[in-house]
Amino acid sequence: MTFQTGSKALLIFSKAPVVGITKTRLTVQRGGTLTPEQAAALYEACLLDVMATGATALERCRADGQEYDLLVSCSPAEECPLLLKTLNRLPDWARPAHVLCDQGNSFDEHMDDAVQQVLARGYAAVVVIGGDLPMLQPETIQQAFHWLDRLNGPRGALVLAPCQEGGVSLVGLTGETPFSFRGAFYNPAGVTALEALVEKAATADIPLALLETISDVDYPVDLASLIPTLQAMTYAAEFQAGIVVPQHTLNLVAKLGLAARAYPEEAVRGVLESRPE
DSSP states (O other), X not given: OOOOTTOEEEEEEOOOOOTTTTTGGGBGGGTSSBOHHHHHHHHHHHHHHHHHHHHHHXXXXXXXXOOEEEEEEESSGGGHHHHHHHXXXXXXXXXXXXXXXXXXXXXXXXXXXXHHHHHHTTOSEEEEEEXXXXXXXXXXXXXXXXXXXXXXXXXXXXXXXEOGGGOEEEEEEETTOOOOOTTTSSOXXXXXXXXXXXXXXHHTTOOEEEOOOOOOOOSHHHHHHHHHHHHHHHHHTTTSTTXXXXXXXXXXXXXXXXXXXXXXXXXXXXHHHTSOO
């Protein structure tokens, strides 16, 4: 496949929805509420929604006259056929231009390898997102590319979107950016990924833009937060132009009969008041 030099890429840094491996922190065995099959199905639904949102964002980005491609990375290589089978559920307009196999001995190395593979194909900039961000909206991706264009200079540019607990759900950089993810997501100092990435940018004097927080779905509390948000998005989309409802995730939540519940105010107050000083 021919890749246009100077075009930009949105990379979905993903994995295949393998039962017993994918999203196991949501399973009953790990203190959650889902079976291994349900956890894998949830990730699959999230990934399909992220792909559709990403494709929608790039279609809107192309209004500026530039070229944008949607790419996906996966590891290990033997799981790529399952990922491709999952992506085949998407309509043609939402499928990736290419699927990469990233390699490494750690998350940081896998991320570095995936990004370098993209930039080596001649892309001027890359925005990386995970496959477990069903609440992600096209506008956030558009803003990421906007800020990379606006800030790019002799030291390149970096854009970040936080997720809960000091994590990072979106990273973007230009081809000129002297940046490595080594020691960022898993670092010996024990600082959060967001802190580590910002510190690396500041040390290298790289211009940085910070976007809104985008929550991923790793733990049961994340799933509990997601469910009412999906319901709110569905209704708001009737009045708020531009919202993309993550329909695959919404349908699966309904199929599994999942619901979020809040404790009565009195019970919460009692728990809080009974905590030791």
